[in-house]
Amino acid sequence: MSADTPDTLQPSLDLERIRAFLVEHPDFIREDAELFAQLAAQPAEGGVVDLGSAAREKLLTELRQLKALNEGIVETARANLAIQAQIHSAVLALLEVDSLAGLDRKISNRLTGTLGVDVCRILIEGHAPLKSAESILGAGDGSVADILGEKVERLGPVNTDRAHEIYGQHGSRMRSEAVVRLDFNGRDGLFALASRDPHLFQFGQGTELLNFLARAIERLILQWMHHSDH
Structure with a gap:
């Protein structure tokens, strides 16, 4: 049988379709916890795109950004509460005159x-x-x-x-x-x-x-x- 028969070409075509789908929908991996864990555990080989590492790095970057945003919101809230307490204390003191x-x-x-x-x-x-x-x-x-x-x-x-x-x-x-x-x-x-x-x-x-x-x-x-x- 020839090496270029449909039986031997089909796996290659399927892999190309899968790759194209993942490139177009990168969140598919990140949102599938089991698949993400499997890919993250596999070391990248020479010449192969490490999709798990890329998705993991993207996720970690987003998590760092969210953490920084959350810390900024919390700090602002604390400062606002402190100022509010100062103003309330000042008004109460003035009411005593x-x-x-x-x-x-x-x-x-x-x-x-x-x-x-x-x-x-x-x-x-x-x-x-x-x-x-x-x-x-x-x-x-x-x-x-x-x-x-x-x-x-x-x-x-x-x-x-x-x-x-x-x-x-x-x-x-x-x-x-x-x-x-x-x-x-x-x-x-x-x-x-x-x-x-x-x-x-x-x-x-x-x-x-x-x-x-x-x-x-x-x-x-x-x-x-x-x-x-x-």
């Missing part, structure tokens, strides 16, 4: 320590509600627009042109800041946090908790301002 002067002192000391910042300022355009204050201060008309423009908030490097106006004698040492617009019954105001750490506040950071704190302080100040008017 019994006067606007007490709120001013609490913001200057307890709030800055809880949040890990160096300076905290609340500016109110055209009104200085306290004769002597550390943090709740008056500001000239148009100051907020000059500092924030049309923005509601801004995070990033300190604006050196406005640093002294906002932070006073501490301004020259501040490197990053978070500034949020406030509204005191029609009076523009702002809530500003600053740090000597240039990386503490950066563009693109989430601001939900920062805005929650700003709104809480805004309402507390309005409450005491209202009391002082009567």
